[in-house]
Amino acid sequence: xxxxxxxxxxxxxxxxxxxxxxxxxxxxxxxxxxxxDSFQFVELLxxxxxxxxxxxxxxxxxxxxxRTLARIARKVAAPQGA
Amino acid sequence: MSALLHExxxxxxxxxxxxxxxxRGDVRLSYGELEGLSNRLARQLAAAGCGRGERVALxxxxxxxxxxxxxxxxKAGAAYVPMDPESPAPRQARVLALADCRVLVAAGxxxxxxxxxxxxxPPGACPRLAWLDDEHAAPEGPAPAFTLRELGAQPARxxxxxxxxxxxxxxxxxxxxxxxxxxxxxxHANVAHFLGWARAHFGLExxxxxxxxxxxxxxxxxxxIYGALWSGAELHLVPPELNLLPHKLxxxxxxxxxxxxxxxxxxxxxxxxxxxxxxxxFPSLRRVLFAGExxxxxxxxxWMRRLPHVFFTNLYAPTETTISxxxxxxxxCPAGARAPIPIGRAVPGEELLLLDGELxxxxxxxxxxxxxxxxxxxxxxxxxPGRPGERLYRTGDLARVGEDGMLYFLGRADTQVKCRxxxxxxxxxxxxxxxxxxxxxxxxxxxxxxxxxxxLLCCAYAPAPAAVVTPQSxxxxxxxxxxxxxxxxxxxxxxxxxxxxxxKIDRAALRAAFEGGGEARIEEAA
Numbered sequence: 001x002x003x004x005x006x007x008x009x010x011x012x013x014x015x016x017x018x019x020x021x022x023x024x025x026x027x028x029x030x031x032x033x034x035x036x037d038s039f040q041f042v043e044l045l046x047x048x049x050x051x052x053x054x055x056x057x058x059x060x061x062x063x064x065x066x067r068t069l070a071r072i073a074r075k076v077a078a079p080q081g082a
Numbered sequence: 083m084s085a086l087l088h089e090x091x092x093x094x095x096x097x098x099x100x101x102x103x104x105x106r107g108d109v110r111l112s113y114g115e116l117e118g119l120s121n122r123l124a125r126q127l128a129a130a131g132c133g134r135g136e137r138v139a140l141x142x143x144x145x146x147x148x149x150x151x152x153x154x155x156x157k158a159g160a161a162y163v164p165m166d167p168e169s170p171a172p173r174q175a176r177v178l179a180l181a182d183c184r185v186l187v188a189a190g191x192x193x194x195x196x197x198x199x200x201x202x203x204p205p206g207a208c209p210r211l212a213w214l215d216d217e218h219a220a221p222e223g224p225a226p227a228f229t230l231r232e233l234g235a236q237p238a239r240x241x242x243x244x245x246x247x248x249x250x251x252x253x254x255x256x257x258x259x260x261x262x263x264x265x266x267x268x269x270h271a272n273v274a275h276f277l278g279w280a281r282a283h284f285g286l287e288x289x290x291x292x293x294x295x296x297x298x299x300x301x302x303x304x305x306x307i308y309g310a311l312w313s314g315a316e317l318h319l320v321p322p323e324l325n326l327l328p329h330k331l332x333x334x335x336x337x338x339x340x341x342x343x344x345x346x347x348x349x350x351x352x353x354x355x356x357x358x359x360x361x362x363x364f365p366s367l368r369r370v371l372f373a374g375e376x377x378x379x380x381x382x383x384x385w386m387r388r389l390p391h392v393f394f395t396n397l398y399a400p401t402e403t404t405i406s407x408x409x410x411x412x413x414x415c416p417a418g419a420r421a422p423i424p425i426g427r428a429v430p431g432e433e434l435l436l437l438d439g440e441l442x443x444x445x446x447x448x449x450x451x452x453x454x455x456x457x458x459x460x461x462x463x464x465x466x467p468g469r470p471g472e473r474l475y476r477t478g479d480l481a482r483v484g485e486d487g488m489l490y491f492l493g494r495a496d497t498q499v500k501c502r503x504x505x506x507x508x509x510x511x512x513x514x515x516x517x518x519x520x521x522x523x524x525x526x527x528x529x530x531x532x533x534x535x536x537x538l539l540c541c542a543y544a545p546a547p548a549a550v551v552t553p554q555s556x557x558x559x560x561x562x563x564x565x566x567x568x569x570x571x572x573x574x575x576x577x578x579x580x581x582x583x584x585x586k587i588d589r590a591a592l593r594a595a596f597e598g599g600g601e602a603r604i605e606e607a608a
Binding site for chain 1: 168191323324325326327328329330352355356358502552553554556557558566567571573
């Protein structure tokens with residue numbers, strides 16, 4: 001869990017750099033707050049690939065996986081295709 | 083007598099009350115239910131003093147209830163104004179003040195934002211609140227003028243006819259270059275004219291299952307809604323959050339067995355980029371329509387190769403001329419990725435004229451003008467040369483006629499850009515930047531993006547002496563007054579902005595700098 005926490009923090013930094021916003025808290029609802037829209041989602045996927053070397057398979061992603069940084073971190077940390 | 087927009091819907095409800103009219107996921111309203119609910123709302127609005135000559139603001143998530151609220155407002159004789167709850171409160175308050183609505187119909191998890199908006203609206207322009215939601219709490223403050231309970235006490239019978247085809251039916255607010263949004267007024271007759279042609283051209287019928295993808299404040303949504311409901315078809319509302327997940331959009335198209343899909347090209351490009359369409363996918367689908375911005379040819383090729391059974395049509399019109407003034411039925415898959423997609427030829431009843439290369443539009447779709455804004459109306463809606471009493475709308479779009487006789491869009495005569503179908507005046511962003519004290523000068527330019535979103539907004543700025551300015555602080559400042567889709571995505575700090583010989587900001591140089599990612603070059607030039 002602490003691993004996920006650290007990852008969520010690094011994701012927050014990535015978010016802040018990529019979108020020029022303050023890093024959201026790990027449990028901020030990114031969809032309701034409008035911090036993540038389809039444009040930013042694509043940028044985020046690209047940034048994840050560049051920075052973390054992870055490639056998320058879009059077919060495996062549910063809307064709820066994207067709701068908070070903590071959940072995105074969980075998705076990034078999970079073995080792909082599992 | 084020409085129909086009011088809600089009347090053919092009533093006729094469908096009388097013929098097939100049990101048929102599904104509007105669906106969002108598992109939430110469905112039959113034609114009979116839609117009719118009853120909108121009749122009750124119309125009666126309650128009338129009781130609240132809202133009738134012909136008035137306006138109703140709509141503050142609801144995209145839902146069957148929102149569609150019923152539109153019909154209810156029209157049946158009361160009023161025009162509706164779809165609000166954008168995601169845009170910042172001060173901007174929404176300006177829209178509310180300008181629209182001068184008698185009632186605001188609201189539902190959903192909107193209470194905190196709505197409270198801010200109402201607090202920022204001048205008391206004289208503050209509408210009475212209709213709160214149509216039992217699950218979410220109304221905003222704190224004065225009790226709503228009515229709720230679902232009062233609505234339930236009204237008879238479900240249709241109220242007496244109120245209004246005429248030339249009455250405003252809806253007012254759609256769009257970006258204004260001076261920083262103030264402007265409201266495009268569309269009448270019943272404007273929309274009915276387009277529907278008359280489009281329903282026949284596309285062969286809409288009761289067996290259709292029609293997508294409703296665009297936000298309710300986009301004029302193209304009126305074709306989805308009334309095109310389907312006039313035909314007795316099923317209208318399937320697409321939840322906006324699905325735009326994040328293109329495979330979910332495809333899944334909805336598949337599972338709802340949609341026969342018609344209509345969206346901005348950005349969405350079709352997003353789905354193509356993630357390759358979520360299989361060869362021969364969506365066997366029920368018959369038509370894909372797109373409008374609102376230039377369709378990238380590779381996107382169209384992707385779709386047409388995978389779906390040879392589907393009919394593709396490009397529609398073109400500014401909101402001011404109602405949904406679409408021209409159309410292009412794509413005859414075959416484009417031969418190459420560089421072949422431009424024409425905007426086609428005029429819809430019957432409309433005329434497209436090229437005057438000095440700029441497209442002007444005349445005809446039955448022409449809006450009466452901008453809501454309570456004679457000055458901007460006179461600038462954009464001009465007398466037609468040689469035809470006294472007729473008007474032309476100056477689109478600001480540059481075009482040419484091709485050898486095939488079709489019209490081709492070339493670009494803009496001004497600094498309006500399209501970004502994911504949103505119409506954005508760069509001047510409105512610059513006006514908001516100028517209001518931030520920390521900047522000496524600034525400019526916003528748009529460049530083509532490599533992604534799906536159309537234009538990429540880029541801001542160059544020079545801080546005021548001793549001011550501490552970061553892209554982050556500027557973005558936060560702008561986010562307080564502009565909606566998310568108007569916030570620049572690229573930033574460039576300069577000591578001074580580059581100027582041309584006449585001393586004006588050299589926008590071409592700025593665009594080149596952003597396109598090349600060459601920040602250093604600009605610093606030298608400055």
